[in-house]
Amino acid sequence: MILLNGPPACGKSTLAGRFADDHPLTLNLDVDRVRSLIGRWRDDPHTAGLLARGVTLAAARAHLSAGHDVVIPQFLGRTTFIDQLERLSREVGATFHEVVLLDSKENVLRRFAERTRAAADPLHVEAHEMIGRDGGFDDLSVMYDRLMEVTAARPQARIVHVEEGQVDRTYHALLRSLG
Template sequence: MARLLHLNGPPGIGKSTIARRYAAEHPGTLNCDIDVLRTLVGGWADDFVRAGSLIRPAALAMIEAYLASGQDVVLPQLLIDPAEIGLFEGCAARAQAQFVERLLMDAPDRAVARFHRRGADQPDDPWHAQVRAIVAAQGGDEAIHRRHAALQALAGSRPDAVVVESAEGDVEETYRRLLASLA
């Protein structure tokens, strides 16, 4: 049975990094990083949020078709609204695939610090600049704390969601923990 692996977590926690690693070690797995797809929409840098809302239906269709072909998909995407998660869960169900939720988490203050280090090795990357600007406009560190708390509440409300502690600065350990949670 194909599987849709949703990697959730606060911004900067390592979702995309772990998803790339997972796909690299699981041939045929699609890494459907919606934030990467967003950059394919003309004007995305001018309206980051709109580009995301435009690309999400295409991502859902792509995920469902890929799952229906019998292949796995990994989805690194921060989602807090259960209705949004339900859209992805629904596409897995329609494709007769398994929906698996993992929340990559760290302590709130460490999550904030990790966000601020995000993209430090790519200071001119416009995607990271966009995310930093959005978070700043939404309240900066407090916005990250709110998302972290919302994710903790979400984890408690979704019985099949499993929290995986993200080891700061140790992708290998985080990846090992993810694989152990899937065994």
């Protein structure tokens, strides 16, 4: 199991998709996509998020138990879900890789703003709406700080530095981090 953690607009979804394309039968299990399948999730995004994480854990268990890889691209500014993913990996005998995609806070804020202006992917539009509802770029800055705290508390997490416009280079750095 590979957890790709990182701030919004750092390439988690892009890299997860590329990994799944390059590794047959890998499940690209995006929690935000799962949440979007829950009816009227916007009425109660917190509960919907918890439900989506439960579904994600169940799907990951089934896929890992069948002997296939799972990649989960998700910003996680708290350790609860990370701990659940790690525990699940141990339970099914899978290796857990925790990777944090990082760039400077300034670059993240700028890229998120640019992505929002050009958003075509409904998940990117939803991300902007959710962050905007919760405090906009001030909240994104707080999210970044929480990610840094989580990363500091999890020394086993591997950091991959994101280089803007260098998807191939970042992807190869991700592969190297997986050993």
